[in-house]
Amino acid sequence: MDGFVDFWRAVMGMPILASEHGHKVDYLVVVMHWLMAALFVGWILFFGYVLVRFRKSKNPKASYQGVKSHASSYIEVAVAVVEMVLLFGLAIPLWSQMVDKVPAENESTVMRVIAQQFGWNARYPGKDGVFGRQDAKRISLDNKWGDVPDDENGKDDIKVYNDLKVVVNKPVVVHLSSMDVIHSFKVIALRVCQDAIPGMNIPLWFKPIKEGRYQINCAQLCGTGHYTMSGGFLTVLSQAEFDAWEASQGGGGTTATSFE
Ligand SMILES: [Cu+2]
The missing domain is CATH 2.60.40.420 (Cupredoxins -  blue copper proteins)
Incomplete structure (x- = not known):
């Protein structure tokens, strides 16, 4: 994990790190940026697709039926699952470690x-x-x-x-x-x-x-x-x-x- 974090800290220009738990903080920051990048690129691609797919010249009349595919629901659920993994798998354990387990x-x-x-x-x-x-x-x-x-x-x-x-x-x-x-x-x-x-x-x-x-x-x-x-x-x-x-x-x- 440390090598991965070190690499992305350098690429993203993150500040110098001088504490032990900071690796986990930075890992969370890096992974969240990846998730946001995936969402950003995904939405931009979807937007471009929609502009072409539903252009006026090919769709002179509005469809009153709407979308039948469940793809968007599955994607929403997948994003929510990733966010829950970040929250319950990384963020909350790190927080509880720093709040509860104060050293002697x-x-x-x-x-x-x-x-x-x-x-x-x-x-x-x-x-x-x-x-x-x-x-x-x-x-x-x-x-x-x-x-x-x-x-x-x-x-x-x-x-x-x-x-x-x-x-x-x-x-x-x-x-x-x-x-x-x-x-x-x-x-x-x-x-x-x-x-x-x-x-x-x-x-x-x-x-x-x-x-x-x-x-x-x-x-x-x-x-x-x-x-x-x-x-x-x-x-x-x-x-x-x-x-x-x-x-x-x-x-x-x-x-x-x-x-x-
Ligand atoms: Cu002050």
């Missing part, structure tokens, strides 16, 4: 992402692997994560803005929320897109398989600066690079996180 957090890179007008905040638990306590009542302009002061687990938490890092070939679990309006966390290279909704904590996961720096987009029109949310980047690093980066952040939970 102790084997994943875990981060909390909070979207805001207009950028992406991310928080990592740091070396201890435990997030500091947060309290919604404490959220303010100076404390946008609602940190509880002097919480031991929060001391080494790392906070970043528009500059997210993850590890290659290791699942990433994101807990996604929003500070203000509905945004949508979209990383095209990872074939990931999930709405970020205020007051909700929505998990999403993916497994990056290619190192690189990938643009994050907001896929919900969220205000006048919506387009600037593509100033966020997610960088896929090797484990060693990630460890070095994590160490360089030094914890403290005070890394610059400014409102733009």
Whole structure:
């Protein structure tokens, strides 16, 4: 399947792929394009046939009997069957895999992402692997994560803005929320897109398989600066690079996180 998808990704000029499940997404995209191409060509041919077959010079009088053949019904059923195979055989299993089967957090890179007008905040638990306590009542302009002061687990938490890092070939679990309006966390290279909704904590996961720096987009029109949310980047690093980066952040939970 991968070779087939790789070939058509190149032919169709699809974006670079950097996640494991993305192969299935692309496969679905390719197969749907084939189905649509078959329908498009089929209808055009049928249209041409009808123009010639029922031309006025050969058919001066309308037929009140109509079509007797059942060919069109059979074709309709065949198209519906193909669409059901795509839906129940490919799309829904892939969706349920990504929604239900979130990997174990102790084997994943875990981060909390909070979207805001207009950028992406991310928080990592740091070396201890435990997030500091947060309290919604404490959220303010100076404390946008609602940190509880002097919480031991929060001391080494790392906070970043528009500059997210993850590890290659290791699942990433994101807990996604929003500070203000509905945004949508979209990383095209990872074939990931999930709405970020205020007051909700929505998990999403993916497994990056290619190192690189990938643009994050907001896929919900969220205000006048919506387009600037593509100033966020997610960088896929090797484990060693990630460890070095994590160490360089030094914890403290005070890394610059400014409102733009
Ligand atoms: Cu947005």
